């Protein structure tokens with residue numbers, strides 16, 4: 001039986017980025033990826049609308065991860081001429097003066113980190129985007145909605161086709177003799193003593209315990225190192241061997257509305273925000289930490305719409321591909337959306353789906369090693385924007401290196417994302 005140097009569980013963007021960077025660091029490594037789905041990027045990666053942000057962060061840690069990853073993707077697109085469909089439309093956050101005031105500390109921090117943004121007045125927004133900035137009728141008041149006074153526009157952001165980047169990692173990994181098994185479900189990681197004495201009930205308290213490999217529905221796969229890149233499903237795999245990964249899944253929903261009326265197209269092709277003459281990725285403040293977000297996709301001529309809910313929404317994976325909830329749109333999103341964009345009145349989604357965010361303790365990703373098991377996850381809804389850096393950090397962690405080199409040359413201390421020696425700069429601009 002082959003014993004692999006590294007076994008990676010999960011062929012999402014993070015698992016495949018890790019696989020690619022392991023081979024880049026050491027081409028001789030014998031690396032295998034196992035994935036329960038029939039093709040790559042069908043988990044969280046395939047559910048996301050593909051928003052990316054290079055520098056829309058207040059956390060220095062996020063800035064390092066986001067900037068280096070997006071610059072790498074840009075390099076792939078512009079220098080290697082691989083079309084990732086990157087559209088630099090920007091992110092536009094719309095809010096009232098009250099929220100703008102409370103966002104000032106975050107903006108000051110962004111200023112100090114050199115993050116670029118522009119401010120739009122409500123008149124600009126109403127004119128360029130056809131958004132209703134004065135929403136406060138009696139109904140809107142009873143819904144706790146707010147007028148729009150200010151727009152914060154971050155140009156170094158947009159959306160892309162993440163599946164093309166996933167394909168890049170997969171193909172390059174295979175070209176470097178990496179192996180991928182699709183349709184292969186890992187039921188558990190098998191642990192045992194590093195040194196076996198063949199006595200009953202090993203391992204005993206005096207023995208060092210390591211992972212020996214993983215039990216899959218295609219048989220046992222033996223490996224020296226295991227990387228768990230299974231996002232929402234990681235707790236299922238890790239709880240049973242006593243590793244607390246410190247992130248949990250929570251359902252998130254996406255509704256797709258076709259822009260097949262003139263008013264909806266007008267919003268989509270809004271002028272005055274970017275060179276593409278397209279509406280930015282839009283965010284309207286709702287309440288608490290909830291923003292209604294909307295990706296106006298000029299390629300598909302469709303809006304991808306969603307909003308995170310918090311208290312009352314359970315943690316945990318109930319089913320692999322959960323359906324979106326019709327009433328979440330009908331009585332939730334729709335009611336808010338039409339106040340700001342009456343263009344959506346009587347327009348309903350042609351499609352919808354749901355997935356999971358893997359939410360970490362502090363909103364930043366986790367790369368943690370226990371014995372010979374490296375866990376990566378906790379990407380909390382923005383992992384596409386950081387996946388390249390996370391792959392580099394996970395690969396370096398797996399190979400017991402102290403630092404990972406991010407794209408652009410920054411040396412990142414890998415233990416900074418661990419659970420035990422965590423040393424992160426907290427994000428205060430949470431979407």
Ligand SMILES: Cc1cc2nc3c(=O)[nH]c(=O)nc-3n(C[C@H](O)[C@H](O)[C@H](O)COP(=O)(O)OP(=O)(O)OC[C@H]3O[C@@H](n4cnc5c(N)ncnc54)[C@H](O)[C@@H]3O)c2cc1C
Nearest residue numbers: 010012013014036043044045051186231355382383384385
């Ligand atoms: C609705 C939604 C919107 C989002 N929007 C954005 C966005 O706009 N921008 C952004 O940057 N991020 C966004 N995200 C987050 C982003 O999608 C994730 O952070 C990222 O895809 C995580 O990648 P991953 O490889 O860790 O996870 P995944 O893509 O989920 O990969 C994990 C893989 O492991 C496999 N797996 C799990 N268990 C097993 C097992 N037992 N055996 C074998 N295989 C297994 C799964 O099938 C899956 O393919 C969004 C997520 C969702 C759900």
